[in-house]
Amino acid sequence: MCGIVGYIGREEAVGIIVEGLRKLEYRGYDSAGVSIIKDGKTDIRRAVGKLANLDKALRDKPIFGNTGIGHTRWATHGRPSEQNAHPHEVDGVSIVHNGILENYMELKHRLQAQGRKFKSETDTEIMSHLVASHIAEGRNLIEAVRASLKEIRGAFAFLIQHEKEPNKIVTAKTASPMVVGVGKGEMFVASDIPALLGHTRDFIILEDGQMAVLTADGVELSDFDGNALPVKTKHVDWSPVMAEKAGHKHFMHKEIHEQPTAIADTIRGRVLMEDASVHLDGVNLGDVKKLRRLIITACGTSFHAGMVGKFMIEKLARLGVDCDLASEFRYRDPVLDEETGVLAISQSGETADTLAAIKLAKSQGATVFAVCNVLESSIARECATSGGVMYTHAGPEIGVASTKAFTTQLVALYLLAIYLGRARGVLDKGAAQKCLEDLREIPSKIERVLATEASIIAIARRYAQARDFLFLGRGPNFPIALEGALKLKEISYIHAEGYSAGEMKHGPIALIDDKMPVVGIATEGPVYDKTVANLEEVRARNGKLIILATEGDSKIAAIADDVIVVPRTDPLLDPIITTIPLQLLAYHIADINGTDVDQPRNLAKSVTVE
Ligand code: M6R
Numbered sequence: 001m002c003g004i005v006g007y008i009g010r011e012e013a014v015g016i017i018v019e020g021l022r023k024l025e026y027r028g029y030d031s032a033g034v035s036i037i038k039d040g041k042t043d044i045r046r047a048v049g050k051l052a053n054l055d056k057a058l059r060d061k062p063i064f065g066n067t068g069i070g071h072t073r074w075a076t077h078g079r080p081s082e083q084n085a086h087p088h089e090v091d092g093v094s095i096v097h098n099g100i101l102e103n104y105m106e107l108k109h110r111l112q113a114q115g116r117k118f119k120s121e122t123d124t125e126i127m128s129h130l131v132a133s134h135i136a137e138g139r140n141l142i143e144a145v146r147a148s149l150k151e152i153r154g155a156f157a158f159l160i161q162h163e164k165e166p167n168k169i170v171t172a173k174t175a176s177p178m179v180v181g182v183g184k185g186e187m188f189v190a191s192d193i194p195a196l197l198g199h200t201r202d203f204i205i206l207e208d209g210q211m212a213v214l215t216a217d218g219v220e221l222s223d224f225d226g227n228a229l230p231v232k233t234k235h236v237d238w239s240p241v242m243a244e245k246a247g248h249k250h251f252m253h254k255e256i257h258e259q260p261t262a263i264a265d266t267i268r269g270r271v272l273m274e275d276a277s278v279h280l281d282g283v284n285l286g287d288v289k290k291l292r293r294l295i296i297t298a299c300g301t302s303f304h305a306g307m308v309g310k311f312m313i314e315k316l317a318r319l320g321v322d323c324d325l326a327s328e329f330r331y332r333d334p335v336l337d338e339e340t341g342v343l344a345i346s347q348s349g350e351t352a353d354t355l356a357a358i359k360l361a362k363s364q365g366a367t368v369f370a371v372c373n374v375l376e377s378s379i380a381r382e383c384a385t386s387g388g389v390m391y392t393h394a395g396p397e398i399g400v401a402s403t404k405a406f407t408t409q410l411v412a413l414y415l416l417a418i419y420l421g422r423a424r425g426v427l428d429k430g431a432a433q434k435c436l437e438d439l440r441e442i443p444s445k446i447e448r449v450l451a452t453e454a455s456i457i458a459i460a461r462r463y464a465q466a467r468d469f470l471f472l473g474r475g476p477n478f479p480i481a482l483e484g485a486l487k488l489k490e491i492s493y494i495h496a497e498g499y500s501a502g503e504m505k506h507g508p509i510a511l512i513d514d515k516m517p518v519v520g521i522a523t524e525g526p527v528y529d530k531t532v533a534n535l536e537e538v539r540a541r542n543g544k545l546i547i548l549a550t551e552g553d554s555k556i557a558a559i560a561d562d563v564i565v566v567p568r569t570d571p572l573l574d575p576i577i578t579t580i581p582l583q584l585l586a587y588h589i590a591d592i593n594g595t596d597v598d599q600p601r602n603l604a605k606s607v608t609v610e
Pocket residue numbers: 299300301302303345346347348349350351354400401402403486487490603605606607
């Protein structure tokens with residue numbers, strides 16, 4: 001999830017580009033760069049780290065010109081370094097890219113066989129070589145871009161310029177955002193509207209499969225085959241604060257709504273449907289048939305993901321899994337050996353307790369690997385010298401309450417479970433294909449849940465003044481009850497407890513009265529009847545019941561005060577769906593009560609103390 005800005009007009013481009021990148025820094029900040037064309041020559045400055053470092057590089061060696069492209073990076077392929085920073089220039093063709101090219105390895109081998117030399121570890125440089133090679137064959141820039149687009153697969157939003165055609169910038173996109181800002185005698189382009197609001201309020205929002213050619217005086221829009229498309233301009237009236245959050249009131253709300261895209265990004269490039277295989281680049285667990293046990297260790301929300309992962313891995317790979325809170329792990333004497341795998345889960349990759357657990361496990365000979373969101377974070381680096389890292393590719397998560405990081409962790413764990421199941425000979429091709437088909441439907445099912453937000457707001461209004469909440473679930477939805485309670489308490493400061501529905505009769509049932517809202521997860525699955533029986537017990541004691549149920553459940557309304565309906569899916573994937581309404585409920589209760597949703601009191605996004 002990188003930030004992109006381009007400019008073509010009569011002003012000096014570099015200042016406009018860097019100012020736009022600053023507004024997009026939330027999209028990524030491990031390196032940045034600009035490429036400017038002047039007098040038919042390309043000049044590039046790049047720097048590792050935040051934009052301030054690029055500012056310094058530009059102060060030390062300024063560049064000038066009226067056409068340029070820039071980028072702030074959130075690394076996916078290749079560690080953060082100056083060489084891997086964008087733009088990537090080949091034979092006068094400069095490119096910035098947001099997204100992931102799935103077939104980059106095969107294209108790289110082909111281009112290397114043709115004698116092309118690569119300067120970076122990125123997938124983006126492939127595109128620079130492809131376009132340059134088509135120009136070398138005699139095509140102009142637009143034709144060369146079209147020919148290259150036919151060869152790549154994956155998610156992308158590109159800006160492309162060529163020093164021999166300095167009067168244009170070409171952009172093309174699929175699955176990653178890009179907007180064109182319309183000026184007078186100048187044109188702007190960026191991955192998000194906020195980057196350009198200082199210059200224009202008129203935008204062309206590019207759709208998937210579209211390509212635009214920008215000159216100082218206009219825009220031509222076409223599909224990838226070159227068929228012209230009508231240009232529709234949209235006027236945007238956002239305040240600068242609204243703009244940063246893409247029109248959402250809080251980053252948390254924006255991130256909840258980003259989950260369908262984030263999950264698609266986690267899956268992208270890892271699944272081969274034909275042979276039902278899962279590819280975990282960057283993870284090396286040796287002979288997984290020899291693994292006798294897996295310990296998952298993590299904190300907070302990531303720990304809840306691990307608890308769901310236990311259900312997935314035990315069911316699909318028949319490998320025993322224990323879940324250990326990272327903050328407790330090294331204060332007992334864990335039994336570890338070479339046949340034990342240790343999986344650490346962390347959004348930030350900086351959680352001190354999780355890092356300490358990894359170091360202990362490594363020192364005792366266990367193979368340690370991570371599911372992590374932040375490239376080159378401390379946890380990622382620590383695991384790189386053992387079992388490796390599986391990145392979730394959720395993009396930067398800014399709200400302190402973890403949302404899209406959690407659901408992408410669940411998807412990563414499901415992919416891991418299928419991978420282990422296949423490698424250990426437990427899951428045959430047909431069964432794995434069914435799992436992967438179910439997984440592919442998850443983003444659109446989440447869209448359907450998000451579309452019911454208005455009804456969840458109505459429920460939030462009814463219960464926003466409650467002092468305590470109970471969240472109940474069983475099976476793989478027990479961790480989701482814990483997660484629903486954690487979300488509510490951390491952002492609304494309302495006391496909430498998550499409990500296994502079956503454990504309620506062993507104590508918490510004493511809390512139930514007509515003032516206690518109880519959120520029950522009673523979706524279809526092997527524990528449905530038992531869960532409903534537990535919720536009946538709440539009903540019998542006058543508790544207020546908000547029940548999550550699968551669409552088509554005609555029985556549940558009889559016992560519920562409020563029903564939240566979710567789409568049907570496989571029980572192992574159900575937690576990815578059921579967590580969404582609980583995020584929305586917590587968010588809207590907090591918003592109604594006016595708490596600081598994105599930065600709740602006493603909390604930090606990365607907990608780097610033990
Ligand atoms: O970055 P990590 O995933 O390692 O962080 C772990 C917890 O600190 C984190 O999940 C925390 O519980 C969140 N605030 C929950 O929303």
